Amino acid sequence: MNLEGRIDIHLQRHGDAPTMVAIHSTRPQLAQKLLAGRTPEEAAHLAGLIFSLCGKAQRVATDTACEAARGIFPDAATSRARASAVLLELAQEHAWRLLLDWPQQQGLPPDQASQLRLRQSAADPARFAETLDALLLTTLLGEPADAWLARDLAGFDAWRQAGGTATARLFAGLGEGADSGISEVDLLPPLGNLEAGEARELARRALETPAFCGQPMWHDAPAETGALARMSEQPLLAAWIKQRGRGAGARLLARLLELAELPKRLAALCSAGGAAGATWVRAWSLGDNTGLAGVETSRGLLLHVVRLLDGKVAEYRIVAPTEWNFHPAGPLFLALSGLAAGGDLAARARLVAQSLDPCVAFAIELSEAR
């Protein structure tokens, strides 16, 4: 049974270095099938029900896109509530990678108790921010988030070598040399920096060519999205990228940095009014009853495009982050193609794929080059 599709990664190797990489996704494009003919309210409810990992983001995107199609934009309170729902979901996904997936991959026990505490506090943004702050202090960073965020690259290296938390020790395991799984494809701009013309062009291509949603392009080339794309100008991450490259370590660091900033961002969202939300949720009215919504999720930019006809969905497209990052010639392809020789190739490929975090299962198959 394979209802939601999966990503198959085939590596041909010579010794312990890859000589050929092929990525094949069987993720179905369900938006049109599921949402056409529904009212905007039904569509939003369905989107929230059907997608498990990013249900909040999908629901917010559907609501926002359908409103934009009708020329309606949310008031400040609604914007804040939506951005906050999106951020809470994003934080839990980031935490999952750091507390459960990464340790398990390295044969270490996952920290289910911390993940459960976060989930339990998610009904209330203020309580969630407090819980996350405590988790950062005691479990992830071992020091106040502000102090940790102020570290430069040498300070970060000292933190991971001291190994005060399980997270620090995982980062120490990445070593001192060049990053692994480097990709030089363009980064998608963070949603807040996306220009109206660019947004309109993405929507146009998604509507005209449904296959674009399965293999999206940015200025006619693949691009990377995710915490790395959003955080690439943060000083510590920028220093890591400059010295070691933009690989799996950079992606994992971007996730931890973003998570460490989240309690403050949540507080800002509660106090600053609607404008702060535009970093996380944005919409464009495209005319002809067509709306576009963008939502930043843990895995990257999620786009919804909808065209309404007589108050119901006529066309619906979703461009999800996994399709950018696992594009057959995209970030994962380059990251795996450039893996240096040495060590367990399958394990290193898994770490790289996990750093790009597909929202479905993936399998790595190795074969010998002849």
Add this chain to the structure above:
Amino acid sequence: MCLAIPARVVEIKENDQAIVDLGGVRKDVSLALVEGVVVGDYVIVHVGYALTLLDPEEAEKTLALMAEAGVLA
């Protein structure tokens, strides 16, 4: 998992482990991230963990919708 396909809990074992029925296929999952699950409940499963506990009526509706849209065979 990306799609929130409701899975029915068919057996609860030791150490927060359980078996769920997901579209006719049995899978081992951990219950460490949900509370108060009993046999017969519907949950959403993601990489080996049961996540959200669903209202049974809502779960049946979701399954019917997914079947209607061709997601479930």
